[in-house]
Amino acid sequence: MDNREPAIIRLEKVNMIYPSGTVALRNCSLEIEKGEFAFIVGSSGSGKSTLIKTLLGEVSTTSGCVEVAGRNLSEMTRKQLPYYRRKLGVVFQEFRLLDELTVFENVALAQRVVGVSRERRRRNSMAVLDLVGLAQKKKAYPRELSGGEQQRAAIARAMVNKPAILLADEPTGNLDPENSWEIMGLLEDVHQLGTTVLVVTHNDDIVNKMQKRVIALHKGQIINDEQQGGYVQ
Amino acid sequence: MSTIWYGLKQGVKSIFQNKIFSLAAIGTITACLFLLGVFYVLFSNFQHMVHNAESTVAIVVFFEESLSQDRIDEIGRQIQACHPVEKVEFVSGGEAWERFKQEMLGSDQELIDTFGSDNPLAASASYEVYLNDVSKQAEMVEYIRGLSGVRKVNGSANTADSFSSFNMLIGYVSISIIALLLLVSIFLISSAVAMGINVRKDEIAIMKLIGATDLFVRLPFLVEGVTMGLIGAGIPLGILRLMYGQVIVFIRAHFANLTEWLTFVEAEKEFQVLVPLCLGVGIGIGLLGSATSVRKHLQV
Numbered sequence: 392m393d394n395r396e397p398a399i400i401r402l403e404k405v406n407m408i409y410p411s412g413t414v415a416l417r418n419c420s421l422e423i424e425k426g427e428f429a430f431i432v433g434s435s436g437s438g439k440s441t442l443i444k445t446l447l448g449e450v451s452t453t454s455g456c457v458e459v460a461g462r463n464l465s466e467m468t469r470k471q472l473p474y475y476r477r478k479l480g481v482v483f484q485e486f487r488l489l490d491e492l493t494v495f496e497n498v499a500l501a502q503r504v505v506g507v508s509r510e511r512r513r514r515n516s517m518a519v520l521d522l523v524g525l526a527q528k529k530k531a532y533p534r535e536l537s538g539g540e541q542q543r544a545a546i547a548r549a550m551v552n553k554p555a556i557l558l559a560d561e562p563t564g565n566l567d568p569e570n571s572w573e574i575m576g577l578l579e580d581v582h583q584l585g586t587t588v589l590v591v592t593h594n595d596d597i598v599n600k601m602q603k604r605v606i607a608l609h610k611g612q613i614i615n616d617e618q619q620g621g622y623v624q
Numbered sequence: 625m626s627t628i629w630y631g632l633k634q635g636v637k638s639i640f641q642n643k644i645f646s647l648a649a650i651g652t653i654t655a656c657l658f659l660l661g662v663f664y665v666l667f668s669n670f671q672h673m674v675h676n677a678e679s680t681v682a683i684v685v686f687f688e689e690s691l692s693q694d695r696i697d698e699i700g701r702q703i704q705a706c707h708p709v710e711k712v713e714f715v716s717g718g719e720a721w722e723r724f725k726q727e728m729l730g731s732d733q734e735l736i737d738t739f740g741s742d743n744p745l746a747a748s749a750s751y752e753v754y755l756n757d758v759s760k761q762a763e764m765v766e767y768i769r770g771l772s773g774v775r776k777v778n779g780s781a782n783t784a785d786s787f788s789s790f791n792m793l794i795g796y797v798s799i800s801i802i803a804l805l806l807l808v809s810i811f812l813i814s815s816a817v818a819m820g821i822n823v824r825k826d827e828i829a830i831m832k833l834i835g836a837t838d839l840f841v842r843l844p845f846l847v848e849g850v851t852m853g854l855i856g857a858g859i860p861l862g863i864l865r866l867m868y869g870q871v872i873v874f875i876r877a878h879f880a881n882l883t884e885w886l887t888f889v890e891a892e893k894e895f896q897v898l899v900p901l902c903l904g905v906g907i908g909i910g911l912l913g914s915a916t917s918v919r920k921h922l923q924v
């Protein structure tokens with residue numbers, strides 16, 4: 392008998408075709424265990440972002456089965472979607488912070504969305520800003536921060552609701568090497584705290600040095616999947 | 625609770641963010657509800673005056689000479705049986721003379737004396753017929769004329785008719801103008817809200833990705849619409865309230881000779897209807913306008 396916990400993310404023969412006719416995911420099957428850290432690599436247009444969007448419920452699959460945290464995404468209603476998304480944290484290349492809100496307010500907004508009371512909002516937001524090392528800059532606006540700091544604020548926002556899974560789509564794409572390493576270090580910290588982390592990246596140096604699982608996509612297909620792998624072109 | 629508070633704050637903020645469209649929308653609602661209010665005030669006051677007039681305008685029925693009292697009584701019963709008739713009053717020749725003396729000859733005792741004890745109106749017994757619906761007057765006059773034994777029927781048909789047709793005219797004109805302005809208001813609100821949605825597109829996308837419910841995302845825009853509707857209702861209500869008393873004073877002063885006709889509805893009574901009417905329409909326009917935009921532009 393197999394007494395492992397079921398995979399927290401499971402794709403089975405997933406096809407995703409955009410209305411334009413582009414096949415973005417082709418017969419993808421994939422299992423990611425709870426608490427894993429995995430990189431997703433592949434050239435531009437290989438379907439990495441589409442995979443992330445599929446997991447977020449932003450796009451729906453054309454065929455196949457996607458299960459995340461025990462939920463079958465194709466059976467989910469529009470009403471259930473927001474509650475499902477609260478189990479996920481998400482980080483983007485362009486940070487996507489709200490310009491007219493301070494760092495603290497950006498983080499607290501994620502808690503407000505979920506309906507956390509004011510006092511707990513403040514406490515949780517401060518705790519997670521401490522974790523990412525931005526407590527000093529909580530009153531700053533995004534335009535007053537460096538790229539690395541903005542991405543840390545974005546990670547704080549993604550983590551404040553204590554999601555089971557953190558999805559990062561090219562989180563270091565707009566950062567210099569030094570800041571990229573800092574952000575990767577932070578994602579590794581988040582992983583150490585027990586979160587399942589999935590990172591899309593183009594950064595071969597980081598992938599090669601971190602010795603994590605690497606899932607490689609090419610034209611929508613998974614062409615390689617190794618534990619402790621290196622960057623696949 | 626937190627969601628509602630957030631929605632209120634964001635909604636009101638949004639109004640200030642796209643001022644021009646919001647102002648245009650509020651301005652149009654104000655114009656629309658101001659006209660609605662003015663027409664309502666005119667209409668209800670006309671109704672009031674017509675009603676007053678109805679109770680004083682009567683049809684007077686005279687009989688053929690030497691008609692028997694039995695037949696006169698029967699005519700009275702026949703008229704009374706008609707639907708629009710409120711009451712029928714018999715005025716005997718004696719009473720008619722007394723009234724005439726009082727109203728026309730006044731205190732001119734000398735003139736009255738010249739008639740001695742003769743009653744020139746001895747044969748002028750009549751019925752005064754009061755209607756509860758003045759528009760039926762012509763019909764009633766026609767009917768009473770057809771009764772045997774009736775010599776003459778006096779009705780002030782013209783007054784009655786012009787009252788009703790004037791009411792109808794006001795009704796049609798006001799309904800079309802108000803309907804047009806309502807449509808424009810809804811369109812402008814939905815445009816203002818669409819602008820707001822467009823400006824905040826990125827913010828909305830992010831909020832959805834971090835798990836915001838549809839209600840959380842939509843509420844600010846619905847609040848924006850309803851707030852514009854409420855402001856657009858409050859302004860004309862305030863203006864109408866300030867103007868109402870003054871216009872009445874003005875009319876009374878300038879048409880003093882018509883005071884008997886010019887009776888007005890009290891302000892309180894008028895606003896008991898106007899306040900809920902305008903607020904209701906304002907909220908309705910706001911909700912409809914913003915809901916249209918939210919449906920169209922927030923389907924992500």
Ligand SMILES: Nc1ncnc2c1ncn2[C@@H]1O[C@H](COP(=O)(O)OP(=O)(O)O)[C@@H](O)[C@H]1O
Nearest residue numbers: 409411413415434435436437438439440441442
């Ligand atoms: N919204 C869309 N509509 C149509 N085609 C799209 C859309 N988004 C992406 N694609 C196409 O799907 C393929 C995969 O895109 P994407 O997942 O963004 O790749 P990656 O993130 O690996 O660069 C590409 O060919 C891209 O042009």
Ligand SMILES: [Mg+2]
Nearest residue numbers: 439440441560
């Ligand atoms: Mg991409």
